[in-house]
Amino acid sequence: MVEAVFAEARRQSLWGDAWQRLQRSRAAIVAASLLLLVCALALVGPWLSAYTVEQVDWSQATLATPPSLSNGHWFGTDANGRDLFVRVWIGTRMSLLVAVLATIVSVVIGVAWGAAAGYLGGRVDGWMMRFVDVLYALPYMFFVIILTVVFGRSLVLIFLAIGAVGWLTMARIVRGQALALRQREFVEAAIALGLSPATIIARHIVPNLLGTVIVYATLTVPQVILFESFLSFLGLGVQEPLTSLGRLVAEGALEMESSPWLLLVPSAVLAIVLLCLNFLGDGLRDALDPRQRR
Numbered sequence: 307m308v309e310a311v312f313a314e315a316r317r318q319s320l321w322g323d324a325w326q327r328l329q330r331s332r333a334a335i336v337a338a339s340l341l342l343l344v345c346a347l348a349l350v351g352p353w354l355s356a357y358t359v360e361q362v363d364w365s366q367a368t369l370a371t372p373p374s375l376s377n378g379h380w381f382g383t384d385a386n387g388r389d390l391f392v393r394v395w396i397g398t399r400m401s402l403l404v405a406v407l408a409t410i411v412s413v414v415i416g417v418a419w420g421a422a423a424g425y426l427g428g429r430v431d432g433w434m435m436r437f438v439d440v441l442y443a444l445p446y447m448f449f450v451i452i453l454t455v456v457f458g459r460s461l462v463l464i465f466l467a468i469g470a471v472g473w474l475t476m477a478r479i480v481r482g483q484a485l486a487l488r489q490r491e492f493v494e495a496a497i498a499l500g501l502s503p504a505t506i507i508a509r510h511i512v513p514n515l516l517g518t519v520i521v522y523a524t525l526t527v528p529q530v531i532l533f534e535s536f537l538s539f540l541g542l543g544v545q546e547p548l549t550s551l552g553r554l555v556a557e558g559a560l561e562m563e564s565s566p567w568l569l570l571v572p573s574a575v576l577a578i579v580l581l582c583l584n585f586l587g588d589g590l591r592d593a594l595d596p597r598q599r600r
Contacts, residue, residue, distance in 0.1 A: 327593040334589020341582040344575070348402060351395030355380075359396050360547060362387040370565045382567045384557065393549055394572055398579070400550045404465045405530040411469025412530075413523050416476025417515065421507050423477070424484025435481065438474050446471040450533075454542045464543060468530055476522055483515050524587035528580045535576065551576045 328334055352359065356378055362369070363379070369387035371379055381390035423434040453467040487493060488511070496506045535552025537543035539559075544550040551572050558569030 325593070328589055331589040331592065333585045334593075337582040337585035337589070340578065341586065344398065344579055344582070345402065348395050348399040351398075352392045355389055355392045357389035357392055359392050359549070360388060363389065370561065370568070372565075373567055373571075381571045382565070384568055385561055385565065390568065390571060393554060394551075394575055397549045397551045397554045397572065398575055400544055400548055401531050401534060401552065401576075402579070404461070404468070404534050404544070404550070405527045408465040408469040408472065408530045408534075409523055409526045411466060412472035412476055412526060413519060414473075415470070416473035417480050417512060417519055419473065420477035420480025420482075421484045421511050421515065424481040425488050425503060425507050425511055427485070427488070431481070435478075438477055441471070442474055447533075447536075450537070451540075451542060454537070459542060459545050461544065461548065464534065464537070468533055472526065472530065472533075476519075476526070479518060479522055480515055483518055484511050487511050487514055521587060521591045524583065524590055528583040528587075531576070531580060531583075551579075 357363065363371075363377075363383060364387065369383065370385045371377065371383045371387075373380060373382040373390075379389055379391065381394055384390055384393065419434065419438070423431045449471055450467045454463060457463055484507075493506060493510055496510055501509075531551070534543055534550060535555065538550050538552030539556040541556070544553055554572035555569060555576065558565075558567075558572060561568045
């Protein structure tokens, strides 16, 4: 009982120290603040405009009009006369949604697979990791494209397909940590008490991997956003009437010479989101690194 109390106190101290180190990282705090602002605009931004995502403004002389405060099109309009401000924040919302859901899928599969392989060890570990190596050898971009072509280009399939092939690195990282944790005294005590492997993994292995999992998940989100953007650029991602940042960039690239704002605006938002997530991930990695403790 006393050892459990001390273990809980040490865990709280570790998280408290990590929070203090994160607060000292100006880049991470600025990135987190800017990311929260982008998320807020993705949620409420479309309501700030007088136009809907599919509404065409026929009052303009040309359908594609540059950004202007006078006509209410703050980011301009696209080639079809639709308000770009609304479409950019709808696209940001969709890109973040796909990225977060796909990351959750990859984290759940990767943590379960890696923790089981690392704890069980032996031949089980060998066979499980050889399976991961085989999947690593496959061109997963081609695999996702095949899935979207065969089963259709639905939103659910997109994040399931991306998440289902994005768990391999997570599994390797978690497996390495689990190999070290299974030699610790608290795991040996749990084995002596007769707890099942599943219980030990769920109660003792996975909770001690949360720091590593959180850091890698934060760094996985921008990778998934880029992946989804590439699929949308190829026409295999989010489909009309929905939109995403990748699809908006693809549409803007077609009108780059005549209407450069159609490419510059969504590209700028995409770059801001990716930079913020990477800076935040780097800050979390440094904050949760036990070697940084003073």
